[in-house]
Amino acid sequence: MFKKSFFHSISAGLISSIACYLYVSILRDEFMYDFSEVLSISNVVGACFFSCILASIFHTLANHFLPKMGDILFHVFFAVIVFASLLGPMLFKLPLDFDKDLTLIFPTYAMVLHFFPALIWLTLKPIFNK
Amino acid sequence: MKKVIYPALAVVLMLTSAFMSVTNQEWKIKDDYSIKFTSKDLSGIFKEFSGEILFNEKDLASSKFDLEVKVSSISTGNGMMNKKALSKEWFDAAQFSAIKFISSKIEKSDKGYAIIGDLTIKGTKKYTKIPTVYKQNGSEASFTGVFYVKRSVFNLGSASDAVPDVLKVEFSVPVSK
Numbered sequence: 001m002f003k004k005s006f007f008h009s010i011s012a013g014l015i016s017s018i019a020c021y022l023y024v025s026i027l028r029d030e031f032m033y034d035f036s037e038v039l040s041i042s043n044v045v046g047a048c049f050f051s052c053i054l055a056s057i058f059h060t061l062a063n064h065f066l067p068k069m070g071d072i073l074f075h076v077f078f079a080v081i082v083f084a085s086l087l088g089p090m091l092f093k094l095p096l097d098f099d100k101d102l103t104l105i106f107p108t109y110a111m112v113l114h115f116f117p118a119l120i121w122l123t124l125k126p127i128f129n130k
Numbered sequence: 131m132k133k134v135i136y137p138a139l140a141v142v143l144m145l146t147s148a149f150m151s152v153t154n155q156e157w158k159i160k161d162d163y164s165i166k167f168t169s170k171d172l173s174g175i176f177k178e179f180s181g182e183i184l185f186n187e188k189d190l191a192s193s194k195f196d197l198e199v200k201v202s203s204i205s206t207g208n209g210m211m212n213k214k215a216l217s218k219e220w221f222d223a224a225q226f227s228a229i230k231f232i233s234s235k236i237e238k239s240d241k242g243y244a245i246i247g248d249l250t251i252k253g254t255k256k257y258t259k260i261p262t263v264y265k266q267n268g269s270e271a272s273f274t275g276v277f278y279v280k281r282s283v284f285n286l287g288s289a290s291d292a293v294p295d296v297l298k299v300e301f302s303v304p305v306s307k
Contacts, residue, residue, distance in 0.1 A: 093207035096166075096175045104209035 002060065008128035009056035012121040013049035019116050020044045033105060038094055044113065051117040082118045086111050157183040157271065157305035164302045165199055167279075169294045174215075176229075178203035183273075183305060185236075187264070195233040195245055201226065220287050226252045231260070242275075251284040269307040276300050 021041060027033040055078060062070035062077075089110035094103050165176040181197035201223040204215045216223040233247035242263040249258040262275040279297050281287055289295070 090210065091208065096173075096205050096207050097177075098205070098207065100205060100212065103205070103207065103212060107209060 004128045005056045005060045008121070008124055009053040010049075011128075012055075012117065012124050013052040015124070016048040016052065016117040016120040017045040019120065020048055020113055023113065023116070027109065033102065033109060035102065035106065035109065038098070038106075039110065048117045052121050055118070055121050078118065078122075082114065085114050089114070155184065155186045155307065157185060157307065159183065160270075160304040160306055162304055164300075166300045167297045168300070169297045172206065172211075172293050172297070174204055174206035174211075176200070176203050177205055179303075181231075183303075185264070185271075185273075187266075190236045190238065190243075193233075193236050195231065195236075195247065197231045199229040201228060222252055231258070249279075251279070252286060254284045256283055271305050273303045273305070274301065 021044070024035075024039075024041060024044065028036070058077070059071075059074050062074040064070070066073060089107045092106065092110065094106060159179070159181065163179055165179055167174055167176075176199045178200035179197070180200075181195065183195055183197075185193045185195070201221045202216060204212060204221070206212055206215060215221055218224075221229075230250040231247055233245050235246040237244045237246065239261060241261065243261075245260045245262050247258065247260075248255045249260075250256075258277070260275060260277045262273050265272050265274075277299050279299055280295055281293075281297060282289065282295050287293055
């Protein structure tokens with residue numbers, strides 16, 4: 001159970017990191033949305049792994065302590081946390097001399113990134129939790 | 131003839147001396163200025179600033195500051211807050227595009243100078259004293275200082291505990307001849 005959970009989180013972390021990297025690179029190279037000054041790729045990769053590992057830990061704990069309702073409760077809790085985390089980019093303060101147009105785009109840009117680990121973690125869940 | 135020369139010379143000297151008053155120095159604002167506002171909650175900068183500075187330490191009476199800060203150049207580091215700052219509730223940038231300061235008097239103070247004049251924000255004019263430190267180095271100089279703005283006086287935003295009423299404004303204006 002723990003082994004499966006571990007590999008689930010690592011796989012989801014890895015795939016979401018790749019997806020985030022592609023998203024960041026395409027927006028930077030094609031649309032000139034360069035936020036590398038405030039959001040480095042190492043930060044993004046770290047956040048992907050961290051959130052996927054955290055999700056697996058909570059999922060395992062939920063199923064362990066509440067075998068019947070754990071999965072449902074976890075999914076509700078997971079959705080609430082993902083949506084609540086969108087406040088982060090909305091309230092984030094960029095450097096004051098940052099480009100004004102990019103400052104306006106930043107919340108939308110970063111909000112999309114917040115969904116990558118969650119979506120990939122959920123996509124891989126049936127594979128690791130048969 | 132000699133009798134006429136000296137009185138004539140005196141008259142000429144007197145007339146020319148009338149035009150020899152201390153000429154006031156006009157300073158050009160350099161690009162690396164900074165206009166920053168801070169409070170417990172809110173902080174930011176204004177990126178666009180312009181104006182006319184006539185300043186001579188020896189002739190404060192005819193020194194003058196006529197300055198303008200473009201409201202739309204506000205940057206708080208957050209896109210939503212920038213937009214809100216330009217809204218009717220705050221600076222109402224559509225109607226009042228600039229913050230203006232026109233000096234009426236400059237006084238020498240302990241630490242430098244006090245530039246006194248009318249500060250106009252969102253159409254409200256207020257007699258304001260701005261303490262300034264002036265440093266000159268050859269053909270370059272700088273004006274730096276700190277003053278406080280009570281936002282309720284200028285009808286900026288609504289009364290709330292989230293944003294303090296008093297904002298600290300720090301400025302640094304390098305100039306050159």
